[in-house]
Amino acid sequence: MAAKTDDSGPVLPPAIESAWGLRERPPKGPRPGMSVPTIVDAAVRVADADGLAAVSMSRVAKELGAATMALYRYVGSKDELLMLMVDTGYGPSPGPPPPHDDWRAGLTRWAWAEHDVLRQRPWLLHVPISGPPITPQQLGWMEDGLRCLDGTTLAEGEKMSVLLLLTGYVRNEATLTSQIAEGSRATGVEPSEMMPAYGRLVARLIDPARFPALHRVLGAGVLNQDDDPDDEFTFGLDRILDGVEALIRRRAG
Amino acid sequence: MAAKTDDSGPVLPPAIESAWGLRERPPKGPRPGMSVPTIVDAAVRVADADGLAAVSMSRVAKELGAATMALYRYVGSKDELLMLMVDTGYGPSPGPPPPHDDWRAGLTRWAWAEHDVLRQRPWLLHVPISGPPITPQQLGWMEDGLRCLDGTTLAEGEKMSVLLLLTGYVRNEATLTSQIAEGSRATGVEPSEMMPAYGRLVARLIDPARFPALHRVLGAGVLNQDDDPDDEFTFGLDRILDGVEALIRRRAG
DNA sequence: GCATAACAGCGTACGCCATACGCAGAGGAG
DNA sequence: CTCCTCTGCGTATGGCGTACGCTGTTATGC
Structure with a gap:
């Protein structure tokens, strides 16, 4: 029956x-x-x-x-x-992509929307996630992300994987920058002095013979210049979208 | 003075x-x-x-x-x-890349090493991270990752960004799969039935008219087949490394 | 050999947390 | 008018991290 x-x-x-x-x-x-x-x-x-x-x-x-x-x-x-x-x-999802955006512009907009939310409410990153999304607005975000890939030749499962990849990246990047802000508030150090101070600390700890590559990075002053965190975000985002583009091109044959 | x-x-x-x-x-x-x-x-x-x-x-x-x-x-x-x-x-970092590995093989090995650790000790994902790594073995992992990119033409800061991107991805992917395992243990559902059950739940909740793309994904049975989670991991990893490769090619000009 | 001061181990106590349970009263349904 | 269900909430339990201060050990300076 x-x-x-x-x-x-x-x-x-x-x-x-x-x-x-x-x-x-x-x-x-x-x-x-x-x-x-x-x-x-x-x-x-x-x-x-x-x-x-x-x-x-x-x-x-x-x-x-x-x-x-x-x-x-x-x-x-x-x-x-x-x-x-x-x-x-x-909050409400950013809405479906504008009609004449290609998938890349759409996903960029989507990723930036999440980025902005997480900058506004860093506490979202501290909520222990216990499972896949089941609330209305969460699924709304998913829907809007999927729509960005509507015109592509990706399989449905691949679309999902791409979104997971992207949202994971956005959350990760937001976590890192919010840690700097929180650490700065906790220790009283200027936010712009946070990474340089970290660089000096690591430089003091490591033995250049055992950590040559790390020592070289510190020597290059990577942590000293305070880049616009948005540039850092854009960098990773473009790397990921480049990877997605390579896949789409391969699928389109 | x-x-x-x-x-x-x-x-x-x-x-x-x-x-x-x-x-x-x-x-x-x-x-x-x-x-x-x-x-x-x-x-x-x-x-x-x-x-x-x-x-x-x-x-x-x-x-x-x-x-x-x-x-x-x-x-x-x-x-x-x-x-x-x-x-x-x-634990100790996976060691420097084998001498004749190119950067891609090296980073793949590096990412899998972290992947394996996180599968073995999922609790590592629940430790609230409060700042950049300052302990010896953590920095050892960083060092080994940086060495994989030694032969490339990337700027030092770009190498760092690539590692951050990768480790973020690995942690994110591990978080998702461990959530399935934990949810399965908590609810008593078979791990292989976890995602299909989730798919049925979402299908019951959403209105196909308001969530057309999501409805299509569910209709394609994306969540029903239980893929090898390692395949899912490989998928995202290759996407990211493709993106890095595109950057390296551009830098090598 | 003995006094001294630094240090290990830990018992007690405080304030905060999530939440199980049961009672008092409100207010439609019959 | 009576009953039954639901809201609001007071009380109590068992857990947590950790500040504080006491007791006893031990190497050093005299």
């Missing part, structure tokens, strides 16, 4: 289902004083102001003038709240 | 300095019952067995038959212990 529906699949936490607009409010009982979006917005506000480490259930509750345990009527756990924070933290 | 030494630079935690063999043991007082490497090894053992979340100061102390607070005579904080765990967790 065939099953009636395929709903027996993986179960979604209630708060996530409501993010997809699936849950209707039960008619009984007192009217709720808050809502999932209210809570998530408050949590995002806390993270924006004081970083992800400041986001505790009690702190979010204080932000709302409520008691800590009241939140658990709306979200099942802190992890669930974090997942929802990521969804609203990323 | 010139300063006597340049030691006035950034201060290194004592435990890290001892990892570089800089600290000598003071002559007075009772003989230490443990040592920094003993503690770090115990912590790595705990992480190997039960994951990074199980690594608490008290758990590590129990592993050594000592009291929790005894550890603080050797490491300044848990964060310091984590940094040392990363150093010994990665």
Whole structure:
């Protein structure tokens, strides 16, 4: 016999289902004083102001003038709240690529959009990711990325791999630059002096005979000039897109 | 006047300095019952067995038959212990590239070496990275990576960028596959059924009219076939190295 | 040989965290 | 009017990192 529906699949936490607009409010009982979006917005506000480490259930509750345990009527756990924070933290996807952009321009725009979000909200990088995206806006980003590759001859699986490659790069690059900013704030050193100081430290530690290549890099003053971090981002992005281009050309034969 | 030494630079935690063999043991007082490497090894053992979340100061102390607070005579904080765990967790670098390998073969070997380490010790991915590498073995990895690019015409800064790009990719890919493994362990689902289950879930959630590209990808069964994750890794790696190759060719002009 | 001072080990205590549980009251449904 | 469900939340538990200070050990200076 065939099953009636395929709903027996993986179960979604209630708060996530409501993010997809699936849950209707039960008619009984007192009217709720808050809502999932209210809570998530408050949590995002806390993270924006004081970083992800400041986001505790009690702190979010204080932000709302409520008691800590009241939140658990709306979200099942802190992890669930974090997942929802990521969804609203990323915000709406950048939209489909402009009609006459080729895939490369489209993906560049897409990557820069994520880049900008992560520069605005570095705490997104500290949220431990526990699985593939299942929230509406996250999947919206995916959709818009896939559309950039619509006109190409890549296989569907390859399109997916390319997006994974790109988003991984963007996150990685953002992590590195945000570490510099955070380290600078923690130690009181000027952001522009952060990498040079690191260079001097490493130069003091290493033996040039055992680390010749590293010593040469330091000698070239690589860490001394403070490049525009956006140039660094563009460099890696272009390397990856060059690699994708090589693949597309090969597939197009 | 010139300063006597340049030691006035950034201060290194004592435990890290001892990892570089800089600290000598003071002559007075009772003989230490443990040592920094003993503690770090115990912590790595705990992480190997039960994951990074199980690594608490008290758990590590129990592993050594000592009291929790005894550890603080050797490491300044848990964060310091984590940094040392990363150093010994990665282990010694894969060594300089074989003499007749070109840069591409060398970097491929280098990337696979990190890949293998991260497959063996997925907890390394969960350690919050707080700055650029300053421990001996970490810098050893960097050195070996740089040597792979020795024969090329890339600028020193470009070599560094390429390594950053690569290691970021390796870590990202490892994160994704380890998430599947962890999710499978947490939910009891077969690892090979993890992605198909995810595909069915997304298919149930999205409206094909609003997510046409995503719907097409799912329809193509991209998530259904369980590819060898090593193939996926190779795919992205080759894309990146293709991009690097394009750059090297342009620089060689 | 003895006093001294540095140091190892660690017991206690503090403040913070996530969250299980159960109670009080609100407010539609019958 | 009664019941039953749902909201808000107070209390309590068990974990965490770690500051502080005590006890006992040990090599050195006298």
